Amino acid sequence: MKVVKVSYIILTLVAAYACIAPPVDFPSRPEISFNNLEYVETNQADSLIITVNFRDGEGDLGLNPRDIEPPFNELNYPRDQNGQLITYRNRPANAPSFNNRDWVISPLINNVRVNDTIWVQENPDYFNIFVRFFIKRSGQYTEFDWSAPPFFTTFNGRFPRILTDDRQRAVEGQIRYGMLSLGWNSIFRNDTIRLEVQIQDRQLQRSEPVVTPDFTLAQIRRSR
Template sequence: MKSMLKYSAVLLLLMLAFSSCRKEPNYPDEPKIEFRRVEQYHFERNRLKTDSLVLVIHYEDGDGNLGLLSDTASSDWQPPFDRGSVYHNNFVTKLYIRVPDEMNPGQFKFMEYQFPVAGFDYSGRFTRLSADDREEPLEGEIKYSFKIDADLFLPGDVIKFDIFIYDRTRPIPNKSNVITTDEITLFQD
């Protein structure tokens, strides 16, 4: 009986040792993203309806170089991430709005939204996801938030976004795949 307990204890220790060894995931260096959800909050300020949207995406990246620092003195504001560069924003959105389909009465289609101010959109920057520059696989969620006011859209307008992200690879950042959000109905209580 004593030897059986001794072997059981050794076997248990071996099982624990092997189960605690977790293999690092093997992701490609180009970020991969998946749409998770849209969190939507409605409020009114000075009689102007506003929706606060949080776009939630899941990411995987093999070398962990996602995100940009907000400190303008950092290298994350130098080329290719400088102001005016196509890589300045690392969370890139394209907005679509649902409109009637003239070719098919009673049907709707999505068209890219044309902002009244050239160069404006809901793209932006998300901060670094790793505290250091060590190359390591990362995975998790990015929650990207912004506000939409009723001065651009009407209550009941239906929108959706295409989204992709860039990493910090130099001289040309790696681009993720493009994902599409669910449809979002604006300013509905």
């Protein structure tokens, strides 16, 4: 995912482990279950790491860096009623204000450099792991929206292909997904939070969401 130049620099790290398994009772749609949560502090960005177990009947999980053609393209480009790209200068009333997520300067579109600031929309199918954050206060959960100011970002990401070829076979294993930030403590402090996670296969089938137990950063802190 992109590094956003705001107060909190955000990156992701992913590791996936799988074994080939008999196809008995393995679903076509991926299934996941919660495994573990860790919070690791370092001298630089701290890491919030979630591990989920997965099962899949075809093994079509994961995307490699070259998987960028539709439907896995990173960005979509809205157009006006005349089919023209929408520039910041000629933006409609419903367009967002300038930020590094919704606007791109001089993008390369269909191998042509467009020397302007262009409105873009993130393609959700570019990602294959999706993470939502919720803060618990007075017994109620409220989603923490990373796409809103001042962050304009997402913790959705990609994990690599589980299998190295396209032969279909059942797989199961673990995905360990690390989210790096300089701001975990300053954002959440002593808040009680939980995560909701889904994965998606290359047929664009999403798993049912898995919800973590409630936690604070202190409760899942791991010694370096």
